[in-house]
Amino acid sequence: MSDRDQLDERKVTILKAIIKTYLETGEPVGSRTISKYTDLHLSSATIRNEMSDLEELGYIMQPHTSAGRIPSDRGYRFYVDQIMQEKEEEVTEIKDMILKRVDRVELLLKQMAKLLAQNTNYAAMISAPQYHQNKLKFIQLSKVDDEKLLVVIVVEGNIIKNTMIPIHTELDDEGLLNLNILLNNALNGLTIEEINLEVISRMKVQAGPHCDVVDRVLTEVAAAIRGDDEDLQIYTSGATNIFKYPELSDGERASKLIGTLEQKDLLQGLIDDVNSSESGSGIQVYIGDEAPVKTMKDCSIVTANYELGEGLRGTIGIIGPKRMDYEKVLSTLRNLMTQLDTILKKDER
Amino acid sequence: MSDRDQLDERKVTILKAIIKTYLETGEPVGSRTISKYTDLHLSSATIRNEMSDLEELGYIMQPHTSAGRIPSDRGYRFYVDQIMQEKEEEVTEIKDMILKRVDRVELLLKQMAKLLAQNTNYAAMISAPQYHQNKLKFIQLSKVDDEKLLVVIVVEGNIIKNTMIPIHTELDDEGLLNLNILLNNALNGLTIEEINLEVISRMKVQAGPHCDVVDRVLTEVAAAIRGDDEDLQIYTSGATNIFKYPELSDGERASKLIGTLEQKDLLQGLIDDVNSSESGSGIQVYIGDEAPVKTMKDCSIVTANYELGEGLRGTIGIIGPKRMDYEKVLSTLRNLMTQLDTILKKDER
DNA sequence: GTTAGCACTCCCAAACGTTGAGTGCTAACA
DNA sequence: TGTTAGCACTCAACGTTTGGGAGTGCTAAC
Numbered sequence A, B: 001m002s003d004r005d006q007l008d009e010r011k012v013t014i015l016k017a018i019i020k021t022y023l024e025t026g027e028p029v030g031s032r033t034i035s036k037y038t039d040l041h042l043s044s045a046t047i048r049n050e051m052s053d054l055e056e057l058g059y060i061m062q063p064h065t066s067a068g069r070i071p072s073d074r075g076y077r078f079y080v081d082q083i084m085q086e087k088e089e090e091v092t093e094i095k096d097m098i099l100k101r102v103d104r105v106e107l108l109l110k111q112m113a114k115l116l117a118q119n120t121n122y123a124a125m126i127s128a129p130q131y132h133q134n135k136l137k138f139i140q141l142s143k144v145d146d147e148k149l150l151v152v153i154v155v156e157g158n159i160i161k162n163t164m165i166p167i168h169t170e171l172d173d174e175g176l177l178n179l180n181i182l183l184n185n186a187l188n189g190l191t192i193e194e195i196n197l198e199v200i201s202r203m204k205v206q207a208g209p210h211c212d213v214v215d216r217v218l219t220e221v222a223a224a225i226r227g228d229d230e231d232l233q234i235y236t237s238g239a240t241n242i243f244k245y246p247e248l249s250d251g252e253r254a255s256k257l258i259g260t261l262e263q264k265d266l267l268q269g270l271i272d273d274v275n276s277s278e279s280g281s282g283i284q285v286y287i288g289d290e291a292p293v294k295t296m297k298d299c300s301i302v303t304a305n306y307e308l309g310e311g312l313r314g315t316i317g318i319i320g321p322k323r324m325d326y327e328k329v330l331s332t333l334r335n336l337m338t339q340l341d342t343i344l345k346k347d348e349r
Numbered sequence C: 001g002t003t004a005g006c007a008c009t010c011c012c013a014a015a016c017g018t019t020g021a022g023t024g025c026t027a028a029c030a
Numbered sequence D: 001t002g003t004t005a006g007c008a009c010t011c012a013a014c015g016t017t018t019g020g021g022a023g024t025g026c027t028a029a030c
Helices: A009-025 A031-037 A044-056 A073-083 A094-099 A105-120 A173-187 A197-226 A239-244 A251-262 A264-276 A326-346 B009-025 B031-037 B044-056 B073-083 B094-099 B105-120 B173-187 B197-226 B239-244 B251-262 B264-276 B326-346
Strands: A123-127 A136-143 A148-155 A159-166 A234-237 A283-287 A299-307 A313-321 B123-127 B136-143 B148-155 B159-166 B234-237 B283-287 B299-307 B313-321
Touching (some): A009 A031, A073 A283, A073 A326, A105 A123, A105 A234, A136 A173, A136 B136, A136 B148, A159 A197, A239 A251, A239 A313, A239 B251, A251 A264, A264 A299, A283 A326, A313 A326, B009 B073, B073 B326, B105 B326, B123 B264, B136 B173, B251 B264, B264 B299, B283 B326, B299 B326, B313 B326
Antiparallel strands (some): A123 A234, A283 A299, B123 B234, B123 B313, B136 B148, B148 B159, B299 B313
């Protein structure tokens, strides 16, 4: 039996009114307020009866006897799933910001996080795309000086990684050229699974005295494809926005929340969850206890996946109070996604 | 007339006791406490008289009549300059952490910030080294696919920067090789001032049809040497530590402080100040209003400059309450500096 | 110069009363 | 049967009062 079946139209209207008012004020909503707010023209007494029913059904609750009602998690969920309709939300500045040539993905991500935080007045997080199952596109070894070799690795999606490795055996220009050719011929276009022992041992034979270099390079290639740069690439912005919402800004809660935003590995859990239980549209809403991170049980989190061409995917998240403006957040995210999409597609110069 | 002259030995002992106690408890210190604490064997009444003098001289103050005394900014300053002697402080984990091959400066910095925050229980910030006036060490152009050229630029100090640029004119392997040779011959070892119009125009002539590529590359080189990656490379950690100190953790203050830590451009002001008014040892202490950032007037900030070989310098900062454990912080910083120094010097493989 | 003693100040926390918003229930009405 | 007015009741929030405790400044005696 779906939620809809339990509620007649009037109950829905009232629930909607309660939640909307609560989203704005953050204060428990009383029957008189609703009686005047809606165009149902019902007295507060009638509303009280209905509210009593709604409470019994679990959509709203009282913080204490003789206070107004606030939405329960279930109430929010119903609102998000059934009632809400998105606004058309302008994402200010986004075009300007993105069109301004950004050559490092990192920078783009930081800017996006900032943008989102500013637009929504909530905290924003964004994870760098994960290059899982990507192919190697290009390798280049260069001699920077007599002792060091610069390794540049380009993975499909134009993710670039460089490392310095020390030279132990003598290596002249010709040897270097050969190594470069060897590496590129052997490895280009392969995924990490395809670089197996057979490929590796054949390369080592061909590399002869420089097989130690090959070894080192392979380690780096593996790291590059896996994308494990040791630190989880997650950027956050607007953490201080949570101070705007009294229900989150007492010392205890604020500390934990901001701590979570600072400690990126906790956010990783969130992202993993998003990716594992992904829904159709790619946008998900976690309300209260639904969140996979315990420290955020007093919040709501809205996440979306973005695509950076060539199958690179990352996650964006907005973290705010349960009474966040879901309509605004959802439409802002959707809007951002499409804008990002078109611009990035065009940007494939 | 120096501070010392105003104070006899007993006053210094008492001042020291007051400050030390306050550093631990964060509560105003009364005369009776001091009377028992010190080995002066004086009654509280006597202490009261001395405290009255100390207050008149501006070293301590009362939050209100009939409360104990707390140190004034001047008191802290006196403590830091005159009384304090550093502890030998172990920086746990530092060796392990740094010895673990870290190939990207960025990562190293993040780890150091984290380390400092954990060790001190204050907030830590660290700025990436600024490459001002550095020389170009190496350039490499490679053809990644038919439409894109990968530019890798290495600046002295082994800072690596890469960009993709589009190819407009036909470019075969031989042309690419020539371009590479041309660029390296013309530019290597030059600082940004030395790359003048003469050098540029000569290169363009030699580059012939590919002078647009040269143009693009030069832009990137300039950016790389200047190190202006648009975003200020400042990392912070342990912002939530400030919640451990009640005098900083009320909503208003906490929000502003964390906001400042989040908004890196404000921190830049701090760093600039450090660099302009640098003292001998390289370690500086800002107490309260001395801080160049207004939002930190309730804090103390301890900064130090580190050197990453080849003249690359950056700044580390610890931000905490005025009653921070100066001895610990100073010695931790000094310790970190030397360890960092030796390890980095050795690490120049 | 040092100390004991005392009156005084002021913060803090608990106790108390008041207020007002909001509820649940009942009885009357259409 | 659904709606409404009315009323008693509840409870958080707020302001006031009160007592206690920590700490001071001053005075007088040692």
